[in-house]
Amino acid sequence: MNSDYNKWYHPYKPNKKYEKKVAYFSMEFGIHQGLKIYSGGLGFLAGSHMRSAYELKQNVIGVGMLWKYGYYDQSRNKDKTLKPDFVEKTYNFLEDTGIEVSIKLHDNPNVKVRAFVLKPEIFGSVPIYLLSTDVEGNDYLSRTITNNLYDANEDTRISQSIVLGIGGAKVVEALGGADTYHLNEGHALPAFYYLRDKGVKKNNFVFTTHTPEKAGNEERDANYLNQCGFFGRTLSAEELEMESVNNGNINYTVSSLRMAKKANAVSKLHAKVSQDMWKGYKNTCKIIPITNAQNQNFWQDLKLKKVWENKKDSAFNKRKLELKSNLFEEVLNQTERIFDPKVLTFVWARRFAGYKRADLLLYDIERFERLISNKKYPIQIIWAGKPYPHDNYGIEIFNKLVNYSKYKPNLAVLTGYEMDLSRRLKEGSDVWLNTPRITREASGTSGMTAAMNGSVNVSINDGWIPEFEKNNKNSFVLPEQDHRIPVHEQDRLDAENLYEILEKKVIPTYYDKPKKWQEIVFNGIEDVLPEFSSHRMADQYYKELFN
Known part of the structure; x- marks a missing residue:
């Protein structure tokens, strides 16, 4: 293990314009064909962002997930129709940072999350820290949380958000902390709750909303999320009520918009659509347009x-x-x-x-x-x-x-x-x-x-x-x-x-x-x-x- 990779590290002195330390949380990154931890546009976008951050010498790190089976491998049945395959991936080019943190998930107070790093020289990106629960000492169910990107099981999906959010925030703390915590879509929302309790201010939180589609703006029962450990601790009934919308639910996008100092949509038209979508909710932050782009x-x-x-x-x-x-x-x-x-x-x-x-x-x-x-x-x-x-x-x-x-x-x-x-x-x-x-x-x-x-x-x-x-x-x-x-x-x-x-x-x-x-x-x-x-x-x- 290279000790450089268990502290906040870049192979360059950051450009003065980009000195602020930014931790960029994303469920998927499309960096290279050989690293199958993405499903589509969100990952392609995050990958291009991490490449440009490297080329511009920005003080950014990525925080993502090490999906054991990726999204899926697309093959064919005998009649050429679609067949999803799930094949284990082993990436020898990732380095174990030695950073291991514990999180509470459901009734398990001690699920281990280990961080592996994609070093900048491998594919020309800023360092990206990838989290896995497939760790010695975890029980079988805990080890499967990081198996499949966007797992169909609701409990697993909630657990994945907690691993990325709270596990990721703890890994960033172990690296020395960040000035800005950026959620690329609402999947890592638990990070904001955990960090807020640690005294990190609203001014340090920013958020990108990526879709007007309902499926991309997750919403789940607040009481159930509370039982799962979504908030980093158990919230009281009063606290839960303050966080809830739409008859006792947590909407990941609404919560992110309330907790961030500022948010962005991903095109000028999308900013208008987003502002209209979320205007009925109180205390949400401003949504500005920053149009997506590619490397x-x-x-x-x-x-x-x-x-x-x-x-x-x-x-x-x-x-x-x-x-x-x-x-x-x-x-x-x-x-x-x-x-x-x-x-x-x-x-x-x-x-x-x-x-x-x-x-x-x-x-x-x-x-x-x-x-x-x-x-x-x-x-x-x-x-x-x-x-x-x-x-x-x-x-x-x-x-x-x-x-x-x-x-x-x-x-x-x-x-x-x-x-x-x-x-x-x-x-x-x-x-x-x-x-x-x-x-x-x-x-x-x-x-x-x-x-x-x-x-x-x-x-x-x-x-x-x-x-x-x-x-x-x-x-x-x-x-x-x-x-x-x-x-x-x-x-x-x-x-x-x-x-x-x-x-x-x-x-x-x-x-x-x-x-x-x-x-x-x-x-x-x-x-x-x-x-x-x-x-x-x-x-x-x-x-x-x-x-």
Whole structure:
């Protein structure tokens, strides 16, 4: 064990602008394909933040969880439908810090939590301390708490929050404490309760809310949480009443907003949606917008970057064809289809949540069939993404796409949507499709890294897109729907507009006006950088949230 890693440590002297010590708590971090402790966008975002914090020499550490089985490994049943696998992960590149803390969980007064560190030199991030209860001396149930990210069992989920929150806060104390404790989403809320009891002031707490989705704003019975040890001690009935909302519940987001000095949403539109969502609750803090971003050094293909900087059209197109061929090797490997790099290729890839509407293209099946069988304007479509392993609706959509595409030569559904496949899809696509129901996508960062790699966004005007889009100049954007109209009506109108834009604008531009297409591609890269690079974001967090 290196003694450097059991104290607050960085391999550099922090930049003066970023000297304040910040502990960044997140349930997931997407740092590298080889460290499978993430499920989707929240993790990708946290990973980019930790990389930029390192590159900017910020005084930040990450605090997360060492998931023994990760989220899940996405494979296939015999008929190619989705099969979740849970395979043990062993990371020899993580270092045991020797820091072990105890927390009270349910009736067990002494659950051990051990901290392992991802050192900066491994993947180029600030140090990230990962917590595990799979520790000698813990009973069997305690050892399973850190098995699966977002475990389906309610008691386990509560325990995971306590481990990350209180266990994480105690680990930060062992490292010398922080000036600012930052919760990336409400999962680690117990940290605020524990630290408040230790005398840490509101001025030291900040919070990021990431989603308007109910599932992302957890709410549980206050009395039950009290029994579980959620607050770090047993609260009295009066104290519990003060913390409760909505008939005796603790809403993790509301509590975080009440305890933090300031909070942020993850796009300008999301800030408005969030302010509206939580305005009925008293004593909540101000919510400012700090739009999500991604790390350019990690996500942008270097050769593509060089030829774009030199504005060499032919060299850019040559590299793009190479990247498409690289992606199509994976298509062939997984689906036995040979895709053509010269054909316009659409990708829809992200977390498979229902509101993101992976199957919107199939809304009018006759119109869709005409689209994919047009000999004059051929297209290829790839879908990829992971539904939550217990989300039957999401899995149903995934399997519907698998079954529909099975005998179509120009359609493919890929499994294993993690960081490597995500990179290949962004580099190898011509068009990045984004189809959430409006106001429900807080930010949605995949289109940023797609744009960095010359993939044109075709999107609903939600999340980060209103801050980026110049319709028909750097992207193609669907007309906005009134989010208050019935969902089935939104879906019908959005599908009609999507077909219209693809048939009349996107596909003809690619084939009939290649110079115009090249201009749109270059404008997309120009407009996404540096505004949507995580260097801007990491700097803004210090300026507007931490300081």
